[in-house]
Amino acid sequence: MKKYTRVSLKLITFGLWRISAGLAERVNLDSINCATESIITRDVAVIGGGSSGTYAAIRLRDIGQSVVVVERNDRLGGHTHTYTDPVTKGKIDIGVEIWQDWDIVRNFFSRFKISLTKNEFAPSAVQYVDYRTGQLVSQYSPGNATDALTAYATQLAKYPYLEFGFDLPNPVPTDLLLPFGDFVEKYALDDTVPTIFKYAQGLGNILHQPTLYVMKNFGLVDLKSIQEGFLTTAKHDNSEIYERALAELGDNALLNTSIVATKRSITGYSSITVTTPCGRREIRAKKILLAIPPKLDNLDGFDLDATEKSLFQQFGNSAYYTGVLRYTGINDNTTVQNIGINTTYHLPVLPGIYSISPSVIPGLLNVKYGSPTALADVQVQSDIIASVQRLPNRTISVESPEFAIFASHTPFELTVSSSAIESGFYKRLYAMQGKRSTYYTGAAFHTQDSSLLWRFTEQLLPLIVEK
Template sequence: MMRLSHLRFAIWASCLSHVTASSCKAPIPSIEVDVAIIGGGSSGIHAAIQLKDAGASVLVIEKKSQIGGHAETYTNPDTGIPANVGVVVFEDTKIVQTYFDRLGVATTKINPSASATQSKSYDFSLGFPIPAQSAAEAGAAQQAIANAIGAYSQNVLSKYSWIDQGYLIPEPIPEELTLPFAQFAQKYNFSALLPVMSQFNWYPGNISTIPAIYGIKNFGPGLLSSFTGEFIIPASGDTRSLYRAAATELGDSVLLNSTILHVDRQHKSYVSLIVQQPNQPPKHIKARKLIVAAPQTLKNIGSFDLSTQEHKLFSKFFSIGYVAGVANIPGLNGSLLNVGALTPYNTPVIPGSNGYQSSGSPNQFLLGVAFDNSDYTQADAEAVIRRELQTLAAVGAVPADSSQKVTFPYISDHAPFNLRVSSNEIGAGFYNELLSLEGSRNTYWTGAAFAGHNSGLIWNWNEGTVLPALKKDLGL
């Protein structure tokens, strides 16, 4: 019996599975590039642009119908006003501004706290109105937050100056980075900042119990500086302006609606992939190097030819859930903020949303529904909103029929969100082991799991760690 190589068998089998017998007779198209990039989100597209500028040929493989990952926009057909879903603002840092300038996307700067519309506060789970603070109470609260920011900046961020550069945790690993974040905050006297951290960088997980490293990562120097100053946004008001410009720049170097059928990294000098797009024969891609920018869960990449070490490390990740979207709530005027009346640091009860923020169009609101795991559906997220509206209607915060009349013109599941490991794994050196994978088997790894759920942090990781090593490997 004739023996087929593993790669040739995969090509042959995928051909039989996905195209007609007649088209199998034709040779499978082969594409040769310097770098293949799996994942066309924030990290993958940024890497592609940087490598293209360095003279490398690239090919981005994206499973969705558009690039940009969590940067999604819904434009109201009646008002023409864009509502940014997921990614709303960008840190005001040099690396962010340089990237926008490179793609020719005009920007402006805003302070979301100063420009936000006035919100009424309720506990959405109890239907309990949160009384407005008196002038004296508001002043005392602002002073407490200012003091906490000072303590946090001086005692924490100055100590962990690498926090915006990925998980470059020093050895020996500081034990305090594995503490519950509330305990860590008490140690350094910035507890008054925890409600702000939770609400502004939604959803960070349970702000009281997440390991300290994740709490700091969610509110690093770049974010804190922008929070107390200004953020960058596209001048158009549409976050996707950045990714439309990137799509134009990359052109045919992006394969959308793609399914990866096979990955072979056994060769010393290249990586082979088989990729399927709808109504097309499979494509054979041969790349000198591979970047994996898709979330590194076993569900996403478990079918790859993972090494024993890769499988061991990626199997330790767990995630929380986040559904972002736009809701039409007839009769609701003004934004509502979800404040936990009885929870530590007044964080919302989960599963739940952090509030309904006006999108700029009448009766239309941005929302983000959080879950403490990824075992949910989009219907579950919509049910959370309906339950909240029913509770709020009972106290007159929204019209009585809101839970029946609410519609969701745009909603998107962003799971797996915030890939993390346990405190024990952090203390045992998980991230040092994870970073040791870079470059092995002609593969480089990037994305939120390596940098944090923040575009600026991801681009820092690319430019500071991943791309210099990859370019050197390519001889660029």
């Protein structure tokens, strides 16, 4: 098969993050996570039990540290979220689906005895529709992106440090500050736009985003993995690793738990007051690892100093929503992708659906929806339903679409303005590592990619442990 054909096939389906089902062996989650100690004393308190926080907690234990994880949801995994169909018991990953084929990823999965396989993007017929009107755009084709992606790769190669974090040079290269739309024009990368838009889902209007964020979300590692294949779990149940991590952490993982107050110390133990389903608890920790989106409204109760406040308040965010729909009337083998009939590069207008695509369970379809800013869940749900009802040639017109599951993954990408980036925002942000016994990981400190975040987190561990 020619390189282009192989690449384009994968690219066409890439942003759809299609999945297949597997029957998962479940750990018993009952009767754990109720810390019996009223004062919990640990080496490290990890705040946020998503991808980065769970990885950090397990690895810190591996190197002899005691930990406690504070997670506000009723599960670990964060943006990794798996729907179980009550009828077939089949699984649909509605969040994180794929990993880079790296040792760090293989090792972490093998630690929990979970098998990985190369991800296959099953081909499906693609219909292009402008969901605003339901108009089918049969003459549209995303074109051949291969040459343009090669040119894009040449640009990416100028900034190898982007694969490791936000350790930007001073001055920050001006191309990274350009709105991505201007960058595309400058380097004639027009043909990459549909592909990048599909891949870098959740970023909102990519043409307005500083090029820095687009490059971090669709970088050289992704281009390489598109060629060589991503990994996914053999059972196609990505939540399993977090369930096993939860079983291992036991009552060191406090679920459904919120921070009430923190009092950080630079020399001794910091104190964190939390409310758990079993009552209020006091955590005493030598170090705190924050693995949550560091927006001010998400840091209620934290004893933030002026520097922390001034940095975190600069973050804006995009919004990303997912779900599984039934009774859509869309053929099980068809992806219905949103495009703009009269927009620049035919990008769909957001807020709006990215695509509705098949799952391995007949009659259930994945939906992905994006917005440049956060919306109420109910608004997103009704827009999705109305958009489906506008579709032409639905096979079942009498039934109304409904959600089998809906999830908001918001706030998603945390961004600051180009002028903030230019004036050293990330230098100041990174300078906070270790200050006030507090360390930071998670997407805001690197990128929306679990493999890259695990690597970033792994490199942070010696710093947390050594001091």
